[in-house]
Amino acid sequence: MANEMMVTVVGWAASTPREVVGDGVPFTSFRVATTPRWFDSRQGAWTDGRTEWFTAKAFRDVALNVAASVHKGDPVVVHGKLRTEEWIGENGPRTGLTVEVAAVGHDLTRGRSVFTRRTYTSGAAGATTEGATGTEDAGPPEDDELGLSRTEDGTGEVDPWEVPAAQDEARTSEDAVALTP
Secondary structure, three states: OOOOOEEEEEEEEOOOOEEEOOOOOOEEEEEEEEOOEEEEOOOOEEEEOOOEEEEEEEEHHHHHHHHHHOOOOOEEEEEEEEEEEEEEEOOEEEEEEEEEEEEEEEOOOOOOOOOOOOEEOOOOOOOEEOOOOOOOOOOOOOHHHHOOOOOOOOOOOOOOOOOOHHHHOOOOHHHHHHHOO
């Protein structure tokens, strides 16, 4: 991984992810658009800059998760290796920017998202469940996976993996309005 250009793009899913499973490795791609925006004090209004377009490409399990989670118009954060792709189009040679996805998610500064942990069950190869009723939840990662301890450290701090029942309840739309700045 030496000398690879890693980028993080904050923008919008400009297309619906195309899922291709085929005979080989699962693959998904979608377009991402990002437009810088700033307040122009001379004009007293917000101004949009030039929109940059990227193709986000995901492989294997990430591809399946992206295809099930990202929809056209969703605000997204995409992190990965920046690549330049060249091809011959109808109007001659073309060049485009591609981000080979290492991580992708919804931009929570623009809204809410509900996470469903993908769990794997023993049995047939490739069998998965999507956290539906009656399936096993993988739970939080084990201590050694994160290099953290999930127990009290003697200072009286609450275990960050344990959520008190009162805080675990879903918020209502009134709560959302009250929390909106």
